[in-house]
Amino acid sequence: MIRDERYIFPVSHSKGQRPDEEDLEERILRAAEALLTSEGPGFTMEALAQAVGVSRATLYRRVPSREKLAERLRQERAVEPGTALTREPSRQKILETTRQLVGRLGLVALTVEQIAEAAGVSPVTIYRTFGDKDALLRTMFAELGPRSEAAALFAELDAPLEDTLTRFVLALFRWRAEQPAFFAMLIFSQGEEARYVEQLRERQYGTTDRLARYLAAQAERGRLRPGSPVDRALGLIGLALGATFDVRRLLAEPPPATAEASTEPGHQEARARAVVELFLHGVAASRAEGDAS
Structure with missing residues (x-):
């Protein structure tokens, strides 16, 4: 089971965590402390990756944001809030x-x-x-959208396909929940606003572009059937964003037992995996299963 990105750098390591993972976390913390001392809180994540001796993709997989790193430094190293590692x-x-x-x-x-x-x-x-x-x-x-996290995820072409796509869907879930106005502006803008969004996106690879390139690369490696990577990228993003809507009101279903139930990490991961399962395998029974029934 993958970890929800909100729990990257857990306070206590799970029993199944490998020693090399613990060592990597310790190296990241030591390097961050050293850079705080030598350069102050404005050092770049690229400088941190170089100091640790890992790629930026590996670093972002362990540290999804500077704020998460700052929180861990306060917890593990008692770094004062005034010296927190922020931009x-x-x-x-x-x-x-x-x-x-x-x-x-x-x-x-x-x-x-x-x-x-x-x-x-x-x-x-x-x-x-x-x-x-x-x-x-x-x-x-x-910096405030899902683009940087997507870039780190999609740089690792050898990682398990389903896990990578699930992490991506979880990132979209968080973005939708944490920045609803920003989300609405990017997705639903029209007219002059929409044209301005497209102008700003020129010469940049956005999240959809990165996902399409990743899916195309996976098709070339034989992990996906040939097909339009752009259509597939739009399809996955559409499924993911649709899954963030409160469909209980449309289906007249009762609310969850607690107000937080639908936002708990386990629930969110299960929903993300269901989205990816639907994207990769669909819902139709195979011919053999249909014949058997």
Whole structure:
């Protein structure tokens, strides 16, 4: 069974965890501490991967975000909150503020001046940090959406296909739950907003592109039948996003026993695996099974 990404770096290791996995976690923590001392909290994840001696894909598989690493450093190394490993405060605040304002005001109407005022920085800081509004929005898409996690997952072509796709679906579940306004803007924008989204996506490989390339590579390796990788990517994403909707209201089903039941890690993983099972194998009985019945 795979681990929900929220529980990467568990507080206590499971009995079945291999020694080399424990050693890798310890190396990551030691390297992060050393970089905190030598470079401060602004060091890059690429620098951390180099210090540990692993690929960025391997690092992101163990550490899905800087915030998760910061939490583990506080737990395991008693790193003070003031030295938490986060992006530069002003940069991260600008990105978060931009995401919030995009959900309220939309992409087109939003201005750098509005972002600066809400973030408590000057417009000059935004231009110096990101370049211009388009560059800021592209960074927001890349860092606050599922793209970076997808890139790390799909870089490992030899990993089990079903596990990789399940992890990807879980990432989509989290993104949908944690950033609903951002999700709605990307998926449901129309007219001028939709055209602006497409303009911002130019020259970038988005999540769907990365998934399509991954599926094409798996077909070339004989793990999937030949077929349109784009259609397949859209199909999986559609299944995953559809599974995030509260269909109980449509089916007149009673709510779960507890309000948290549908968001518990085990439930989410089971739902993600069901989505992947449907995507890979469908629901029709095989000819032999149909004949037997």
